[in-house]
Amino acid sequence: MVHPISRCALFALIAISAGLSSAPADEGMWLFNNPPLKQFKEKYQFEPTPQWLEHLQKSSVRFNSGGSGSFVSANGLVITNHHVGLDTLQKISSEKNNYVHDGFYARTQAEEPRATDLELNVLMSIEDVTARVNAALKPGLSADQSAAARRNAIAAIEKESKEKTGLRSDVVTLYQGGAYHLYRFKRYDDVRLVFAPEQQIAFYGGDPDNFEYPRFDLDICIFRAYENGQPAKVEHFLKWNAEGPKEGELTFVSGHPGKTDRQLTTDELAHMRDVEAPFLLNMFNRREVFFTAFAARSFENARRVREDLFGIQNNRKRYDGYLAALLDPEIDRSLKAGEQKLRDAMTKDAKWKGTLAAYDRIKKAQEETAKILPVYNYYETFRGVATATYRAPRGFYSTLFKYGRRILRTGDERPKPNGERFPEFRDSNRESLELDLFSTEPVHEDVEQITLTDSLTDLASRFGYGDPLVQKVLAGKSPAARAREVVTMTKLKDPAVRKQLYEGGVAAVTTARDPMIELARIVDAPARAARKVFEAQEETKQQAYGDIAKARFAIEGTSSYPDATFTLRLSYGVVRGYEEDGKQIPALTNFAGLYQRSAEHKNEPPFDLPQRWIDKKSALNPETKYDFVSDADIIGGNSGSPVVNKANEFVGIIFDGNIQSLVLDCIFSDKQARAVSVDSAAITEALRKVYDANALVDELGK
């Protein structure tokens, strides 16, 4: 069943559309323990077996750096997007070995370089623990007490599961607090690079073509998971289909959409529109500008910030699109009408009438949060960008600061009972935290200095240079001088020093007087205070959303899907084009189109081809299908998700949505919104003909 807010919006979008089939839309990011079997059957006469679902679930891989992937061989080959692997490619590259620019292919396993801090997770089981978590919330508790009780209950469940199964165990919050599920993951932290094309072809068309269609990107990257120093033997992996899907074919997407806001109240969406999105865009804009300027100064500068700049541009374009959707009165009306419909139903039902107050509680909590939001954002962290990775507080944009704060807080948090710690310091997250903290990722002092200088400047602009805390942070220096001082003098650039301080605890940290840790210390109390308020208000909201969710389940039935939360979801859609400005955009592109686009732009960046692609042009079949679109319901975080056919075969890999899909953050539409994938046929042809990687192709799906 389609969720009411979305259904309403869909109606509005249909109303302005030229015409649509009467079948229900291919909407939804479904839980694997609650798949849309009814829709599959009614619309597509497709009835997957439990084994079909289990196989797809366990073939799916979560990249903790923020993305999705899938196993595609019995020996642990994992395929994802180039832009998901980019974080690792950047970290293992140097001025001499530039894997990002030049691409890479390991012809033997011995040649596969190990990622510095990449963690992969495979979801092994799901258990509904809603009752157990809610049982901890006795009536009459304050928001603070509730938060503590919930945190304790969750920590206990996670710890118990971890000890019992040895698997990474996370209790995930679904339906904004309407349900809690225990997810158990098999964890891989020895991951090695097998193949990456040149970024030039993976991200062909660069920022101008990002979120656009037609596209011509080979956005893939292949890793191999290892266990005990040997390629991981995996039971579940996807069969390789070298033909790709046909136009009109039904396909499935299994991946980790990061964050949607479809169930947020309209008050919260207004806050996103008027405060959070502008806040993020303002930040992305300034960072894009200074990184671009830095990159333009030399080739090596450009290399060093390539991945950061890429991520910023991507997010900027994404939030531009999301903000445009939120500023669209049609969408605004649809969202409001959807909410009103549910509220009307509540009003009419004595059992749920009281739940209406939940909307006011959310609004009130939002107003309370707004008071500390600037301090929270600049000194603790900010939300809104959907990945699982650490987000430096806006005022301290620095990897070294991240290390400094983690070491400082480890000393304070580790001695506390597990359930009372910040989640990132809980036992269940210890391995992941250490993988990140001891990473051998190179730290470039020049880059650290520009990011920290800019963010300290930003901090001073936000609170005023004379603000007492700003003055403490700057310690009598200009932002540039202060950044230079702490970056050059900190010893945290050395992973061994980080390890020693981390393990040495409070005593070692106090003795070390490392300037970056001391900087983290200066802001620690106010940052923690803001976080405390923020989390108490989030707790209030979560309870209120939980109440609304209960009413919604009762009124509309439980067969809906929760907002995306970077947990595994199943989407589905048909390969089909769309109409734009009166023109029909075809569903598929081919290699001929790639060469044509390059010619139109005189092969100038970002439309230039790697030399290899120029040399191998005649070897390639120009009719080979390249990228395709489908109407599957996806969002950021789905990047790298496998696209499979009814036979559960790999036929493509999601790498983008078109510009019209950016509305999907808050509302579903299939009028023009499309998911963009690389066709498996293109991957097969390119690996064989351009990269001479026949051995790799032969291993795929086997």
Next chain:
Amino acid sequence: MVHPISRCALFALIAISAGLSSAPADEGMWLFNNPPLKQFKEKYQFEPTPQWLEHLQKSSVRFNSGGSGSFVSANGLVITNHHVGLDTLQKISSEKNNYVHDGFYARTQAEEPRATDLELNVLMSIEDVTARVNAALKPGLSADQSAAARRNAIAAIEKESKEKTGLRSDVVTLYQGGAYHLYRFKRYDDVRLVFAPEQQIAFYGGDPDNFEYPRFDLDICIFRAYENGQPAKVEHFLKWNAEGPKEGELTFVSGHPGKTDRQLTTDELAHMRDVEAPFLLNMFNRREVFFTAFAARSFENARRVREDLFGIQNNRKRYDGYLAALLDPEIDRSLKAGEQKLRDAMTKDAKWKGTLAAYDRIKKAQEETAKILPVYNYYETFRGVATATYRAPRGFYSTLFKYGRRILRTGDERPKPNGERFPEFRDSNRESLELDLFSTEPVHEDVEQITLTDSLTDLASRFGYGDPLVQKVLAGKSPAARAREVVTMTKLKDPAVRKQLYEGGVAAVTTARDPMIELARIVDAPARAARKVFEAQEETKQQAYGDIAKARFAIEGTSSYPDATFTLRLSYGVVRGYEEDGKQIPALTNFAGLYQRSAEHKNEPPFDLPQRWIDKKSALNPETKYDFVSDADIIGGNSGSPVVNKANEFVGIIFDGNIQSLVLDCIFSDKQARAVSVDSAAITEALRKVYDANALVDELGK
């Protein structure tokens, strides 16, 4: 005499410097009717005659698009920077004739294309009218009444002068209101292009090299002023010196520095630091990002926004540097100490003790202004970027909106008595306004749509989508849809329509119901209301600054220079390098350095050479001096200023300051701050050898 705030800062800078000569610094942007004769004589034993000064003054040209230049031939040749001429180059270019990219040389006068709306001014006389203006300010008037009285007095002086002399007559405010001078200008509005190099060489190194040194830019552009359809016969023009200056030589700069803040109170500088500079940078960042993204999509897109993008990047870098200076505690201390010294002197003197209250009045006015500043900035205009050109309100970044508002307001303002109109509608400005309004500058609908969409989005983010005025502006549409509607439907793209509506007055405008004029109408009342408050507070400040100026003159003597106001100033300095990070940066570069820099960057943009420069390399003398630095006191607006030697010969042309010079906005320093010029030797050599423009060289200085 050096101004005390600056002297204090200079002291601080000296304190941290390796060592400086004990001679007073080459500080100051001096009025031509109050030149630093004492400094010339004492430090350089140079005593210019009144004729020497008059000749330089009348050879100097103000570009009303925001820059400086000079006459360099009896037949009206005017040399300026390429980046000053760029506005015109962009407006007269098309996809087919791309003067910006390809450069241009008119081998005959018949081939010289006319600028669409370029106005040049030559300062013919200066008259001190302080007493007459102040006489209008009777004691006991409210700020509002004072403002009106002053406006009336100024309008009357201007009108009387214009009628008497036929010259453009502007009363300019100096010393923040300490003095009023009547400037009479000869006006040229038929200006034609003679020569421009490729932007690639004029702006060699692009944004990365902007505000940097060493440099390799041929940043020049040559126009010819016409009168009655014939080349203007000018009495005063600079002799051409083909050798350029020598290292250590004293040089003079005559030009139009746009705006400095050296006499602002520290409260006002704190506001600049914490509010205005961040406001502007936030705006530049978002505009740089969307223009860059738009430009990357096609060659024609890039061509259309080239000049806008250039200006934005330039301002962004400039304000980045200025903000960094304001956030430097050394500078902060110097500025405060300078102010304190003057305040201490006032405190000790019964005559001036009362003047101390002026500081509080300024602070209070600033606080009042702050309340309406957002509305003023987004709906009326904003200050801070120093040019004489129109600044669209931040929420309506559109040339068509500018036209719409001007036409709308002409109807309302023209019937008022001259002295009660907004200054831009006064009789003294009528010709300039019409030159701009009837310009044949091409208006690109796609560019207008992206700028207006972004600024309407910005507006909604600033005030909230639900704000009643925002809702009226958007008229039930999204920012994109609203921008598309007004841009496609307005008839103001046609200069003939603009002329007809302008001349038709209120009746014609009402009947036309042009959507862009109607958009301007929606916001006119709140914009005017904010402007009224803003100007009343500015008036209060001006009176207070006037009081402080009187005290300063009494305490320190009158031989100081006022803050820059885009009026003609005389600066001076010695050609000399500086030390940076322990390295000595030489004063001069040469052509060999240009070719070397290109090779280091594999001739990739923005370090690529025009084909002509590659082809003519062997013809050029590699030892030819190219760019040079001096310690003259300059700022934005000085671009294109002639650099002359003691013999009043043209030896170079200012085009930039180095990054260390960005501090000059608020304080003088000659430790590292340098003005950057193109050497006349480079111009001569390039024109002859690369551009085969011997006839043009032969005309220079004759």
